[in-house]
Amino acid sequence: xxxxxxxxxxxxxxxxxxxxxxxxxxxxxxxxxxxxxxxxxxxxxxxxxxxxxxxxxxxxxxxxxxxxxxxxxxxxxxxxxxxxxxxxxxxxxxxxxxxxxxxxxxxxxxxxxxxxxxxxxxxxxxxxxxxxxxxxxxxxxxxxxxxxxxxxxxxxxxxxxxxxxxxxxxxxxxxxxxxxxxxxxxxxxxxxxxxxxxxxxxxxxxxxxxxxxxxxxxxxxxxxxxxxxxxxxxxxxxxxxxxxxxxxxxxxxxxxxxxxxxxxxxxxxxxxxxxxxxxxxxxxxxxxxxxxxxxxxxxxxxxxxxxxxxxxxxxxxxxxxxxxxxxxxxxxxxxxxxxxxxxxxxxxxxxxxxxxxxxxxxxxxxxxxxxxxxxx
Amino acid sequence: xxxxxxxxxxxxxxxxxxxxxxxxxxxxxxxxxxxxxxxxxxxxxxxxxxxxxxxxxxxxxxxxxxxxxxxxxxxxxxxxxxxxxxxxxxxxxxxxxxxxxxxxxxxxxxxxxxxxxxxxxxxxxxxxxxxxxxxxxxxxxxxxxxxxxxxxxxxxxxxxxxxxxxxxxxxxxxxxxxxxxxxxxxxxxxxxxxxxxxxxxxxxxxxxxxxxxxxxxxxxxxxxxxxxxxxxxxxxxxxxxxxxxxxxxxxxxxxxxxxxxxxxxxxxxxxxxxxxxxxxxxxxxxxxxxxxxxxxxxxxxxxxxxxxxxxxxxxxxxxxxxxxxxxxxxxxxxxxxxxxxxxxxxxxxxxxx
Numbered sequence: 001x002x003x004x005x006x007x008x009x010x011x012x013x014x015x016x017x018x019x020x021x022x023x024x025x026x027x028x029x030x031x032x033x034x035x036x037x038x039x040x041x042x043x044x045x046x047x048x049x050x051x052x053x054x055x056x057x058x059x060x061x062x063x064x065x066x067x068x069x070x071x072x073x074x075x076x077x078x079x080x081x082x083x084x085x086x087x088x089x090x091x092x093x094x095x096x097x098x099x100x101x102x103x104x105x106x107x108x109x110x111x112x113x114x115x116x117x118x119x120x121x122x123x124x125x126x127x128x129x130x131x132x133x134x135x136x137x138x139x140x141x142x143x144x145x146x147x148x149x150x151x152x153x154x155x156x157x158x159x160x161x162x163x164x165x166x167x168x169x170x171x172x173x174x175x176x177x178x179x180x181x182x183x184x185x186x187x188x189x190x191x192x193x194x195x196x197x198x199x200x201x202x203x204x205x206x207x208x209x210x211x212x213x214x215x216x217x218x219x220x221x222x223x224x225x226x227x228x229x230x231x232x233x234x235x236x237x238x239x240x241x242x243x244x245x246x247x248x249x250x251x252x253x254x255x256x257x258x259x260x261x262x263x264x265x266x267x268x269x270x271x272x273x274x275x276x277x278x279x280x281x282x283x284x285x286x287x288x289x290x291x292x293x294x295x296x297x298x299x300x301x302x303x304x305x306x307x308x309x310x311x312x313x314x315x316x317x318x319x320x321x322x323x324x325x326x327x328x329x330x331x332x333x334x335x336x337x338x339x340x341x342x343x344x345x346x347x348x349x350x351x352x353x354x355x356x357x358x359x360x361x362x363x364x365x366x367x368x369x370x371x372x373x374x375x376x
Numbered sequence: 377x378x379x380x381x382x383x384x385x386x387x388x389x390x391x392x393x394x395x396x397x398x399x400x401x402x403x404x405x406x407x408x409x410x411x412x413x414x415x416x417x418x419x420x421x422x423x424x425x426x427x428x429x430x431x432x433x434x435x436x437x438x439x440x441x442x443x444x445x446x447x448x449x450x451x452x453x454x455x456x457x458x459x460x461x462x463x464x465x466x467x468x469x470x471x472x473x474x475x476x477x478x479x480x481x482x483x484x485x486x487x488x489x490x491x492x493x494x495x496x497x498x499x500x501x502x503x504x505x506x507x508x509x510x511x512x513x514x515x516x517x518x519x520x521x522x523x524x525x526x527x528x529x530x531x532x533x534x535x536x537x538x539x540x541x542x543x544x545x546x547x548x549x550x551x552x553x554x555x556x557x558x559x560x561x562x563x564x565x566x567x568x569x570x571x572x573x574x575x576x577x578x579x580x581x582x583x584x585x586x587x588x589x590x591x592x593x594x595x596x597x598x599x600x601x602x603x604x605x606x607x608x609x610x611x612x613x614x615x616x617x618x619x620x621x622x623x624x625x626x627x628x629x630x631x632x633x634x635x636x637x638x639x640x641x642x643x644x645x646x647x648x649x650x651x652x653x654x655x656x657x658x659x660x661x662x663x664x665x666x667x668x669x670x671x672x673x674x675x676x677x678x679x680x681x682x683x684x685x686x687x688x689x690x691x692x693x694x695x696x697x698x699x700x701x702x703x704x705x706x707x708x709x710x711x712x713x714x715x716x717x718x719x720x721x722x723x724x725x726x727x728x729x
Contacts, residue, residue, distance in 0.1 A: 121557050167581075168577070195581045272655060273655075282652050
C-alpha cells in the first residue's frame with residue numbers, strides 16, 4: 001500500500017512544478033521515473049532471500065548472535081557435544097532456514113552453520129569442508145543458469161560470511177589468517193570480534209587496530225563497504241565514515257531480556273552491571289545489524305553475484321576450455337556443458353528407447369541375413 | 377616464656393620390634409606432670425623457615441591472550457611475569473612451544489619467597505597443535521631429574537635447590553560450553569606428573585548461571601576422562617582436610633579475572649577492570665573467584681602443594697626412573713652418576729635406595 005502511495009506522490013511531484021509553467025512542457029514527461037517503485041512492488045511480492053554463513057570456534061557466541069540479529073530462536077534443541085565426541089568430529093555444514101516477514105516484506109533467511117571448525121587439536125585444513133560447500137553452491141547455480149529451465153532457479157549461494165575472532169588473543173591467530181585467506185575470494189567476509197564484553201574500551205580499540213593492520217599485512221580481502229555517492233547528505237556520509245572506522249565490529253549477543261534503566265532490553269546481567277546489546281556505547285551490535293540488514297544486504301548479494309560468482313564462473317570456463325583443447329577437439333565457442341537432467345525418468349526412457357532401437361536393428365540384420373541365406 | 381598449659385594431645389609412639397634393645401613406650405599427654413615445651417618446636421621451625429626462605433615454582437599454561445601474565449602479576453602483587461620482565465616485548469605467536477622461566481625474590485613480613493614463574497608461549501596457538509604438550513612434559517621431568525641427581529650425589533648440598541614445578545595453572549578459555557580436545561589431552565598427560573589447577577580465564581564474559589553450568593560440565597568431563605586435578609581426593613590426610621578440600625573440589629575450576637589497574641569504588645581503591653557498564657572488582661567474591669584461587673595457591677595450600685610434589689609426584693618419578701636404569705646399580709647406573717659427581721669410589725648406597 002505504501003508503494004502505491006509513494007508512486008502517486010512521485011508522479012504528483014513530477015507534475016507539480018510544471019503546473020506553474022506552461023503546460024506545454026507536460027508533453028516532455030515520459031513517466032519512467034516511476035520504474036523504481038514498480039520494481040519495489042514486484043520485489044515485495046516476490047520476497048527476498050539471503051544466505052548467511054557463520055564461522056568460528058565453538059563457544060564464540062555465534063548462535064546467540066544470530067538469534068539476536070534476527071530476533072528468533074533458531075537453536076532451541078541443540079545439544080552440546082562433549083569433548084570425546086568432538087575429538088573425532090570433522091567440520092559439518094548445517095543449514096537452518098527461516099521465513100521472516102516484516103511490514104509485508106518477506107525474507108527467506110538461510111543460516112549456514114559450521115560446527116566443529118577449529119575445535120580439534122590438529123586443525124589443518126579444517127576450512128576445506130566450508131570452501132567445498134561454497135564451491136558446490138556456485139557450481140549448482142552455474143549448472144542451473146546454463147540449463148534449459150531457468151524460471152525457478154534457487155539461489156543457495158552464500159552471500160555473506162560472518163567470521164568470529166576470539167577476543168582472548170592479541171590479534172589474528174594462524175587459523176584465522178588461513179581461513180580468511182582461503183575464503184576471501186569466494187565469499188564476502190565480515191570479521192567480528194566475539195564476546196566483546198570481556199574487553200575494556202581501550203582493549204577493544206587496541207585489538208581492532210591490531211586486527212586491521214594484520215588484515216592489511218596478510219592481504220586479506222574482507223568485505224569493503226561501498227563508497228557513498230557524492231550527492232548523499234553530510235549526515236549519511238558521516239555515519240558511513242564512522243561505520244568504516246569501526247571495523248571489525250565488536251559484538252555481544254544475548255538470548256535473554258533483562259530490565260535496565262526501567263526498560264526491558266536484550267542484555268546480559270552480571271553482578272557488576274548490565275550489558276545492553278543494543279546500546280551503541282556498549283558494543284557494535286547495532287552497527288552490525290544496520291549494516292547487514294538495513295543498508296548493505298542488497299550490496300552483499302550484488303557483490304556475491306557480480307564478483308565472487310563471476311570469478312568462479314570464469315575460472316570454471318577457463319578450466320573447461322583448457323581441457324577441451326587438451327582433448328584435441330574442435331574448439332567450440334560455447335563450452336559443451338553436461339546438461340543437467342533434473343528428470344531421472346526421461347533419462348531412463350531414453351536409455352530404454354535406445355536399447356529397443358538396438359534390438360530392432362539386430363533383428364533387422366538377422367532377418368536380412370536369413371533372407372540372404374534363403375536366396376542362396 | 378614458659379606457659380603453664382598441659383599438653384592435651386596424645387603422644388603415641390610406635391614400638392619398633394625389628395630393632396633390638398630399643399624400647400619405647402606410650403606416653404599420654406595427661407601423664408606429663410609439667411610443661412615440657414614440645415610445642416616450642418613450631419616457633420623454631422618458623423624462625424628457621426624465615427631465615428631460609430621459601431621456594432615456589434609455578435607454571436602457567438594456556439593459549440596466548442588468556443591473561444596468564446596479568447594473573448600471575450595480580451596473584452603476587454608485583455611484576456613477576458615474563459612480559460613485565462622482557463624489554464621490548466612483542467606479542468608474536470611462536471611456531472613451537474618454548475618454555476621461559478623468570479625468578480624473583482619477593483619479601484613479606486620478613487618471609488622471603490623465591491618465586492619462579494615458567495611460561496609456555498606457543499601452547500595451543502597454532503593450527504596443528506599435536507604434541508604441543510611434549511616440551512612441557514619434558515621440562516617437568518628434567519626438573520625432577522635434576523633433583524634426583526642432586527639427591528643421589530655423594531656430597532650433596534644441605535638444601536637441594538628445588539626447581540621442580542609445584543603447581544601448573546591451566547587456563548581454560550571461557551567458552552561456556554565444555555572442555556576442548558586439547559584441554560583433555562593436556563590434562564590427561566600432565567595430571568599424573570604435576571599438580572594441575574585449572575582456572576577459567578577472562579571469566580568476566582560469563583554470567584553467574586553460565587559460569588555454574590560451565591563448571592558443572594567441566595567437572596563432568598574431568599571425571600569421565602579420569603583426569604586428576606589438585607587437590608586429589610586420595611591424599612586427604614584427615615577428615616578436616618577432606619571437608620576443606622571437598623569444598624574446593626566442588627568449586628573448581630575457579631573463574632578468575634586479573635588486572636593490575638586500580639579504580640575508585642565507593643571511596644576505596646580496588647583492583648578492577650572498568651567497562652562502560654560497571655567496574656569488575658577482582659577481589660570481590662561476588663564478582664569472580666580470584667580470591668579463592670589466591671588462597672588456594674598461597675595462603676592455605678602452598679605448603680601442601682610443595683609436599684604433594686615432593687612426596688607423590690617426585691617419588692613416582694624417582695621409582696620409575698630407578699627401575700628403568702638398570703637393576704645392577706653398582707655397575708652401570710650408579711657409576712655414571714659417581715663419575716659425574718667427580719668421585720671415583722664405589723659407594724654402596726643401598727640405604728638411599
